[in-house]
Amino acid sequence: MSTPDRTPATAVVIGGSTGIGRGIADAWAAHGIETHVFSRSRPAGPGGDRLVWHPTDLRDSEQARKSLRSGLPDRIDLACYSAVYFTSRREPFTATTEADWLDQFAVNVHGLSWTLRAALPALRAAAPGLFLHVSSEVVYNAGPHRSGYAATKAAADSLIRSVAQEIDPADVRFVQTLPAGMVDTPGIRARRPAGFDYGDYMTPASFAPLAVELARTRGTGYAGEALVVHEDASWSSVSRNLPVSQSRPVADVGV
Incomplete structure (x- = not known):
């Protein structure tokens, strides 16, 4: 049975100025949803x-929590957490600075927890509210030279799945999404050499159809799912096909 089309009044996207979050924010705003971006x-x-x-700077815990407390609208029908911190380049665990390690936890894990605490009351009031978390293939594959990213994204995935078991899906539905391949974003471009060919990379706009579908249905039929978005903007569940690893081989085994 199909779910009636419902147009949510308000959405928030954490980390929605660029990248996948921006693709989702633009899709919601284009469909008449009042969309707030924290970035x-x-x-x-x-x-x-x-x-x-x-x-909002999620690396500054006091500023970030203040921004969420004062900026979140009273009504929230849709929320998306897409903020992410990687590092300036891939590097071995032993070469990762403490500052980068802590910033990855601040943005990828703590920021998510602050957002959940701040937004859940309004999402529950929307009944059903939708919480969309942008995950990563690294949750399923790990990989060398991405230890901090892998650890924090796995923690975020576990946090979402755990909270989802605490809340009735009639109140809030939790969905995760991730790209099937690399996505052309400013963060990625900052780590690539000049003249790099992005022709086979996905774009943030690939997430627009899923964002619109989740807004229309409030996640009906998708609660608890992790959905892989493909280059053609279709999507599939990780329960059917695990995402392909984007790790690169380590050239120097001694590193």
């Missing part, structure tokens, strides 16, 4: 003027 940088380019921006 370090102001959403720029086409569609940026449709987004309500709240300056």
Whole structure:
């Protein structure tokens, strides 16, 4: 049985100024949803003027929690957590600085927990509210030179799945999504050499159809799922096919 089309009034996207979060925020705003973005940088380019921006630096716990407390709207029908911190490059665990290690936990794990605590009351009031978390294939594959990223994304995945078991899906439905391959984002471009060919990379817009579907259905039929989005903008459940690892071989075994 299909679910009636319901247009949510308000959405929030944490980490929605660029990348996958921006693709989701743009999709929701384009469908008439009042969309608030919490991020370090102001959403720029086409569609940026449709987004309500709240300056938020998740590496600064006091500022981030204050921004969430004061900026989250009273009504939240949809929430998406897409904020992520990797590092400037892939490197062995022993070469990762303590600052980078702590920043990965601050953004990838603690920021998610602050968002859940702040947004869940309003999402419950929307009944059913939808919480969408942008995950990663590294949760299922781990990989060399990505230890901090792998550890924090796995922790975030476990947090979402655990909280989802505490809350009636009639109140809030939790869905996770992740790309099937590499996505062309400013963060990725900052780690690639000049002249790199992004022709086979996905784009954030690939997530728009899923975002619209989840907004329309409030996650009906998808609660508890982790959905892999493919280059053609289709999606499938990780329960059917695990995502392919994006790790690169370690050239020097002694590293």
